Amino acid sequence: MTTGVERRAGVRSRAWRLVAGSAAALAVVGGAVLGVAGPASAHNYLVASTPKIDGTLTALPDAFEITTNDKLLDIGGSDSGFAYRIVGPDGKYYEDGCLSVDGPSMTTKAALGDSGEYTVEWQIISADGHTVSDQYTFTWDAPAGFEPATGSAKPPVCATSQDDGAKATDDGTTGSAAGGGDSTASDALFIGAGGIVLVGLVVAVLLLLRKRPAPAAEDADTDED
Template identity: 40%
Template structure:
């Protein structure tokens, strides 16, 4: 029985399906640590607010598209600069806060699989010394050099105690298609290789029988 080519095709199809279906569902970055942490009471202002994940973040083109960090108090005022720094597995923004009280850090990042992950971190600001509070703004800040202001609203793929939309809520479709196309090309190359190997094996078997 000539099972080589049939097994190669079956294996290739299974691999293709696993790349296009199983991988995206299981490759979301996981939050490892945050500054501040959930429920923390800050007595001193850190240099920056940050989110660290278990894998490198997907910052296509180095433009920070799909990433955002917003800091909001209970009255609805915002205190972030609008600028986000992405370094390997960490995203951060300079820390600014207003009067003592309850705050929420709203974040969105892009996982290695191209999907966004968003959520909220609730914390309390209770400075131990005299601190000049920032005035804040009534709407999310826009980083200099960008053209679109952050938008608020629900997003998918959230973690934590809930999610709120942030600037550039989704990765551009062209980028997502590029990622999917790359995976498809790899899968096709593997299938073709397996078919060629199976065909050569069959030819060798036929030659041996002759």
């Protein structure tokens, strides 16, 4: 004959199995959410550039370009935090001060000076909202008959009017919208939904832990015997 103590032990055992199952589900969902949040929060990194890193340029390109692995994040539609500098061997700046941000890429135009080693200095806002900056060098081998530009002692400010869609800033960074908001917003919504599921599972576990089955009357009588 099963005693009241044995029945209560069986109830507790089933309750703890439910708790263990909920904890396992919590771990699975948590791992899935963290698995998504990890890549979403990774910094952008350079995947291509014009000119190439440590490359040799023999003709002036239509535009200097930095391309990353993910969409760049525009803040308030102003390209605040973005910068693109072309520094010559004489220490002068040869970019025109205007930049354009489109998806994962940022571009600017430059009129180079004499042949020599130039440095590209760039800064972007990564898809996760963090600032990423770096620099690299390339060699400019001017073609015959090329007329070198004089350069500027200070970083130029974009001369394009705001009516044309460019907005000059004190540090000379300008351009169009980045187009990285949709990706970031969808990531945030997905992670938020996963967070709601996690909260629900935590509440369920806490309720199971707090719930204590009341002993039946016959159990009490059995215990008194």
